[in-house]
Amino acid sequence: MYSLVNKKHISFSELKIWSECTYRHKLSYIDGLDTYEASTYTVFGNCVHECIESYLKTRNLDIDSCIKQITKQWDDHKFDSEEYINKMIAQRRAANLNYKHERLPLWITYAKNILSNFPTWLDETFPGWEFHQAEESLYEDIDNCNLKFKGFIDAVISVPKGKDPTKRVIWVLDWKTTGPMGWWRDKRRDFISHSQIGLYKKYWAKKYDVDLKDIRTGFVFLKRKPKAKNNIELFKVSTGPKFIEKSDKLVTKMLHNLTKKVYIKNRLSCQFCPFSGTEHCK
Numbered sequence: 001m002y003s004l005v006n007k008k009h010i011s012f013s014e015l016k017i018w019s020e021c022t023y024r025h026k027l028s029y030i031d032g033l034d035t036y037e038a039s040t041y042t043v044f045g046n047c048v049h050e051c052i053e054s055y056l057k058t059r060n061l062d063i064d065s066c067i068k069q070i071t072k073q074w075d076d077h078k079f080d081s082e083e084y085i086n087k088m089i090a091q092r093r094a095a096n097l098n099y100k101h102e103r104l105p106l107w108i109t110y111a112k113n114i115l116s117n118f119p120t121w122l123d124e125t126f127p128g129w130e131f132h133q134a135e136e137s138l139y140e141d142i143d144n145c146n147l148k149f150k151g152f153i154d155a156v157i158s159v160p161k162g163k164d165p166t167k168r169v170i171w172v173l174d175w176k177t178t179g180p181m182g183w184w185r186d187k188r189r190d191f192i193s194h195s196q197i198g199l200y201k202k203y204w205a206k207k208y209d210v211d212l213k214d215i216r217t218g219f220v221f222l223k224r225k226p227k228a229k230n231n232i233e234l235f236k237v238s239t240g241p242k243f244i245e246k247s248d249k250l251v252t253k254m255l256h257n258l259t260k261k262v263y264i265k266n267r268l269s270c271q272f273c274p275f276s277g278t279e280h281c282k
Contacts (some may be wrong), residue, residue, distance in 0.1 A: 002030050009148040012196045018254050019192050019268040031280040033272035043073045045177040053134040061116045074104045095271045113228035121232045132156040170215045172201050182221035195247040198239040
């Protein structure tokens with residue numbers, strides 16, 4: 001059994017960072033160095049997700065409130081200031097990338113396009129859907145370990161199973177605000193990215209004692225497009241027994257390495273690492 005001192009749980013975000021670079025994981029989760037910084041992408045995603053969460057719970061879509069919240073966040077963080085724009089240009093240049101700034105009116109258009117299409121898309125994609133939970137919290141025991149798996153599922157809904165009205169299938173969904181094309185090809189094939197929804201499925205089933213075969217999983221791409229057309233996509237992920245087993249092995253591998261205190265720098269993941277080139281990782 002794995003036992004880690006001063007640690008009570010792990011999350012998918014922690015697992016993902018560990019899989020990218022175990023040294024970055026050490027800096028973030030063991031040394032406790034905080035690298036969070038609000039960006040246009042994270043703030044926009046949070047505002048849109050909150051609006052969708054409210055709609056699932058109430059069947060009332062309040063787009064105006066979402067727009068007001070986005071506008072407030074833009075003002076609070078000064079996202080359209082020259083200071084912020086120059087900072088982003090410098091960060092991207094350091095990673096050998098270009099930066100094209102998009103101002104508030106365009107982000108408002110993105111939000112309106114996504115949210116105005118969402119109710120119809122949901123009804124057509126999941127006919128007869130019923131709401132179960134939004135921001136469903138998970139805090140379940142990990143097998144052979146004294147730790148918990150911690151997570152938050154964006155949405156859990158159910159749909160009729162065949163023609164029998166008494167039987168239903170559960171859908172575990174995670175919203176992803178993306179660029180106009182959704183995820184690029186490599187990420188659509190990336191097991192690490194997919195394992196998030198597989199682990200959510202496993203621990204949701206464990207929490208409610210539901211058979212895994214009665215649960216479907218997928219990511220919903222909320223695409224930032226200037227026109228309201230084909231801007232929401234369901235990306236289904238097949239999370240059968242072998243997939244769940246593979247996801248469990250990834251968790252076990254991380255716990256094993258943490259127990260052994262193995263922290264290796266992965267130079268291939270430096271491009272987007274917030275510690276790259278700093279005093280913590282030269």
